[in-house]
Amino acid sequence: MKLFLRTLLLLSLFTPAGLALAHGDHGTISETWAKQVAAKTVQQMTFKDMGHQAGKLDASWKSVQPSDIKVVTVGKEFYVLHVTNSETKQSLSIKIAFTGQVLEATENTRN
Amino acid sequence: MEHHVSLTTLIKASLAAIVLAAIALVLFILPAEYNIDPTGVGQKLGLTLLAEAAEAAPLAPQPMPDEMTSQQVIEITVPAHKGIEYKLQMNRYDKLTYEWITDGAPLYFDLHGEPEGDTSGYFESYAIATLGAMKGSFTAPFNGSHGWYWNNPGDQPVAIQLIINGRYQIIGLKP
Numbered sequence: 001m002k003l004f005l006r007t008l009l010l011l012s013l014f015t016p017a018g019l020a021l022a023h024g025d026h027g028t029i030s031e032t033w034a035k036q037v038a039a040k041t042v043q044q045m046t047f048k049d050m051g052h053q054a055g056k057l058d059a060s061w062k063s064v065q066p067s068d069i070k071v072v073t074v075g076k077e078f079y080v081l082h083v084t085n086s087e088t089k090q091s092l093s094i095k096i097a098f099t100g101q102v103l104e105a106t107e108n109t110r111n
Numbered sequence: 112m113e114h115h116v117s118l119t120t121l122i123k124a125s126l127a128a129i130v131l132a133a134i135a136l137v138l139f140i141l142p143a144e145y146n147i148d149p150t151g152v153g154q155k156l157g158l159t160l161l162a163e164a165a166e167a168a169p170l171a172p173q174p175m176p177d178e179m180t181s182q183q184v185i186e187i188t189v190p191a192h193k194g195i196e197y198k199l200q201m202n203r204y205d206k207l208t209y210e211w212i213t214d215g216a217p218l219y220f221d222l223h224g225e226p227e228g229d230t231s232g233y234f235e236s237y238a239i240a241t242l243g244a245m246k247g248s249f250t251a252p253f254n255g256s257h258g259w260y261w262n263n264p265g266d267q268p269v270a271i272q273l274i275i276n277g278r279y280q281i282i283g284l285k286p
Contacts, residue, residue: 022277035179040274043184047272048214066179 009105028098034079035069038094041102052105060087078103185273187284189263191219198258199279201251207277210246212272216218216263217243224257248277 029037041050042057042064047083049056072093073080083092095104126213142153146162153159189195193203222238227249237249249258263269 032179034180039179040182043182044210044212044272045272047212047270048188063186069179 012065029077029096029100031071032076033100034071034081034096035066038069038081038083038098039064039066039104040095042092045105050102050105052102053080054092054105054107058064061085063087082108114132140157165237180276182274182276185275185281186208186247186270186274188268189261189266189272191263191266194260194262196258196260196285197273197274197286198256198282200255200282201279202254203251205251205278206239206248207251207257207275207279208248209273210244211259214245214272215243216265216267216269217241218260218271219264221260222243222258223260224251224253225255227255228251229255243262257281276280 042055042061044050044056045052045054046059046061047056047068053094057073064085068086070082071079073111077098079098081094083094085091086108091108093104093106095103095109138150138152139158141154142148142156143158143161148154148159155279177197185199187195199207211285219241220239221236223234223236225234238245238247249257259273261269261271
């Protein structure tokens with residue numbers, strides 16, 4: 001009986017806390033929103049090195065248009081987008097988590 | 112030191128806790144959360160107003176745009192040992208999303224709004240901190256000018272890139 005009561009007490013202590021913490025996560029951003037994040041990231045990368053592999057981008061990237069940004073991969077928990085610089089024909093791959101966090105920005109090598 | 116509690120005491124304590132929880136549920140929790148008030152105590156304590164307010168004004172879902180919305184990029188420099196103010200004209204309930212970064216050092220800032228036509232010098236601060244980057248959004252609580260005051264206490268000028276999106280008209284740098 002004591003064991004039963006102790007178990008009940010433990011359950012009553014921990015179950016509500018578990019439920020309260022269960023909804024603390026973000027939702028998944030849409031592809032449109034991922035493009036928005038990519039556009040903003042490119043602008044920031046023209047301002048300074050944001051710590052990504054591609055480093056600081058030159059001023060020609062400031063004129064990137066929405067039509068220059070495409071979602072090329074939808075992974076398990078991330079998008080990969082390609083951003084093309086129509087002026088120089090260079091392109092970037094930007095990996096964005098479903099939470100909206102920019103994970104990587106790498107320059108694509110030209111063939 | 113060992114402390115033994117008899118089984119009878121444990122059962123009594125458990126039953127007492129259950130009874131108290133049930134009383135709290137009926138008197139306070141059901142009226143406040145679900146507007147269920149069988150005893151009338153919730154109404155007398157004003158708890159049912161909480162549930163009514165929640166029912167009357169459900170949180171509007173954040174609209175996710177179907178198309179990319181245009182963002183505006185502004186670059187400004189805060190001279191060493193100076194402060195500058197960059198403002199936008201916004202009407203009440205206009206929404207703005209923003210993100211700014213500096214090229215290095217953190218800056219003291221005050222994101223605030225000043226009501227249109229007010230001559231008293233009143234302003235309402237929405238955020239004050241010393242940071243090297245910030246991202247957020249706000250809805251203008253009144254018609255007027257809204258924006259940032261940045262102060263650079265350092266010996267070198269600091270550049271800021273501000274990216275904004277929303278309903279506004281740029282006033283720009285204020286003297």
